[in-house]
Amino acid sequence: MSPVVKGASAAAAAGIVAVCAVAFLKSPGERPVLPFPTVGVLMAGGEHWCTASVVDSPKGNVVATAAHCVAPAGEDGEPGEVAHDGLAIGELAFAPAFSGEGDGSQPLGTWKVRSIHVDDRWTKWGEDTADFAFLTIAPDGDGRSVQEAVGGGAETPKPDWTSGYERDVTVVGYPESEHNPQNKPVSCTTQTRHDDEDPDMLYISCAGFWTGTSGSPWIADRGGPERPGRLIGVLSGGDTDVDSTAALFDERAKALYERAAAG
Structure with missing residues (x-):
């Protein structure tokens, strides 16, 4: 059975492990x-549309998300024509640390998907x-990479292409505004299986x-x-x-990442 996707318009998971709505703190x-x-x-x-995250790369220009967030699913060897909800995907951009009601704010900017x-x-x-999926992100007008903007290597997880199935993970996502008006x-920290x-x-x-959390990173350790x-x-x-699933990164995921990192 195919999972219910949690991108722009699909039902999402609620379950038994505690999840925190994370506050943005500021000292004077x-x-x-x-x-x-x-x-x-x-x-x-x-x-x-979905959730995405920066993954460590040599040029600092790679973001990971779900394939169904950026490309229609094919069938019987033929490419699909529209996204999982029947809508056109549209021009893509990435806003790390997005927050705020309505259109919200982009404290670390909005980055073009190249x-x-x-x-x-x-x-x-x-x-x-x-x-x-892995996305190549264009630098900003000052020539900075998205990884520099989010804190560099000290903040950015490295990819793991050979993980086992039982790991302690932190999963972070952005539900759509119906369930998350601000x-x-x-986030949730739990064990995978x-x-x-x-x-x-x-x-x-x-x-x-909920809806909107497709592409949320599963970060071990x-x-x-x-x-x-x-x-x-x-x-x-x-x-x-009450469930969430993820495709475990493998060698073919690594090949996609390397293509994105070279961009």
Whole structure:
């Protein structure tokens, strides 16, 4: 069974593990402390579409998200024509640490997506185990990379291409405004396992991952300062409103990442 995707218009997960709506804190005279600066909203046509996150790369120009957020699923070897909800995807941009009511604010700017990299297993066959994508992000007007803007290597998880299925992870996502009017990220720290219905997929049970959280990073071994963890996958969907699944990164994911990083 294909999972229910959690992008722009699909039901999402609620479960038994605590999820926090994360506040943005600021001391007098200081810039806000952003708890998850590498994670943000993937916008399509200027609207909240999915969640995406910066992943460590040599040029600092790579963002990870779900394939269904950026490319239609194929079927029987043929490319799809529209997104999972039947809508055109639109021009993509990334707003790390997005927050605020309505249109919200972009404390770390809005970054243009230069190119997208998606596996043929997704674009031709719609395989759930390939529901990941890597985006090349253009530098800003000052020549900075998106990774520099979010705090550099001290904040940015490195990718892990050989992870096992049982890991302690922190998952961070942006539900749509219907369930999250202030557009704050929600997070959950729990343990992954094989999905019962599709053992090739990762599974967690967590509350609060509503529509809009597709593409949320699954970060293993995240700790304190200088321990940004390892990115092992991104949120793909869930069979019910209490489940979340992710495709585990593999060697083909690595090949997509390398293409994005070279851009």
